[in-house]
Amino acid sequence: MKYIPAILILSVLLASCSSPETDKKHNADEIGVATAETDHIAEVTVMDLQSTVFNHEIVSNGRISAREKVDVNFRSPGLIASIYVRNGQRVTKGQRIATLDTYKLDNQLEKEQSAVASATLEMQDVLIGQGYDPDRLEKVPDDVMRLARLRSGLQQAELNLAATRKDLEDATLHAPVSGVIANLTATPHNMSSSTEPLCRIINDSGMEAEFSVLESELPMVRPGDKIAVTPFSTTDSRTGHVTEINPMVDDNGMVKVWASVDGGGGLIDGMNVRISVKRAVDKALVIPKSAVVLRSGRQVVFTLDGNKAMWNYITTGLENLSEYTVTDGLTPGMKVITSGNVNLAHESPVRIIEK
Known part of the structure; x- marks a missing residue:
């Protein structure tokens, strides 16, 4: 029993030597944020987050036909x-x-x-x-x-x-x-x-595309909306605009849409194509998809604070092929890390490089 006081004194001394950094790491672990445990400096690119017009995009498969x-x-x-x-x-x-x-x-x-x-x-x-x-x-x-x-x-x-x-x-x-x-x-x-x-005789100077959109996507499609038409056989795309929307929903919950294609040369009647419907929506916080990483099944964006990467849980809204809108988790003026973020952790040291 004479050794007990000595053990108690050693425990108190060890507790008093605990650093603030250790306490911060424990607090980060409690909320599920991975903190940096290495001195490696990651190279990243950043963007200034500002409200901008977002081009909403709906992608569908369709077929080309000649109007005449x-x-x-x-x-x-x-x-x-x-x-x-x-x-x-x-x-x-x-x-x-x-x-x-x-x-x-x-x-x-x-x-x-x-x-x-x-x-x-x-x-x-x-x-x-x-x-x-x-x-x-x-x-x-x-x-x-x-x-x-x-x-x-x-x-x-x-x-x-x-x-x-x-x-x-x-x-x-x-x-x-x-x-x-x-x-x-x-x-x-x-x-x-x-x-x-x-x-x-097929008059290929006037081609149109027929495609379908989901019933839930119909509010985002209007006559006059711009489209991009890309044949499966090539990577060349052509522009056009929506001309007609069939006011009926079929048994599969799809609505037929027709669009005029500009410059039909090179397109063949019956050709299968990929249709991208684009429509500008109100200003929003827009980030590239490369800025978003998944951590424990949740979307995370790293922002720059000095020379450190800060972990931010976000909620996304609309998306197109390359971008998301952010509805929660970020504010205008933040510097969002857009690349080099795959292996980052909370408070990882980073160095900005040119795009």
Whole structure:
């Protein structure tokens, strides 16, 4: 028992030698903040936190389609004589696409022209028989002229001739719009179809994107909002704007949206794309996603205090591909560490470097 006083005295001395830094570390541990235990100085970049306009972004998958697509075919079936285009070829409005063999139509035209000439002579005989001069038709009353044309068969002959000329005109297929040839499967010296199109012309100068957004995201999408369109096959993106929103929610809780795409060149009808809808919202505290790290499942941002990194729990709001808005935990004017923060702890010594 004589050693007990000595042990008590040693305990008191050790307690009195406890440093303020040790007490601070114990307090930090109590609230779950990891403090620095090394003299290593981390290199970091920082930004001044200020309220700014945040570009909210919704990302969705969609499909490209042309606003103008025309299936072209011959009005009447016939033997295809020539095809002047190929798939993928660009054509202009009025350009010749294909022609049918016109041998029978040419013969028919000659017959119809002869029939008109014969009927004209017959009409003149009818007029002479009624006492009128066939060389002065303007003197013939309308009702007499109409009757003479019917009796001579001239009216029917002229109708037949007009129909044959129209068939000859339709035997050459022209592009009704400018665009790109697609779905061309016909070949020369084969019969055309009056029901199946010879090809399709896609006007790729006016493309639109169709995509869906969640019902919960619908308040963030409005006609006129800017979009970015990126095909899965390339990294080139194009701009556009929202044109239509379907006022219905489908069974999966999705709403269809259409957008016009600027500069459709290079886009293909039916192409799968990634759509990014961007819309500026009110000013907010905006930080890059690189500034946020996870500690014990919570979001943490380090700020600069002198030459030390300070630990801050935060709550984020909206986000886009590269940024968050901060709703709690930070205040304007703070210097936020944006890189070099992965291995930081509370009060870690840091050195600022240029970006």
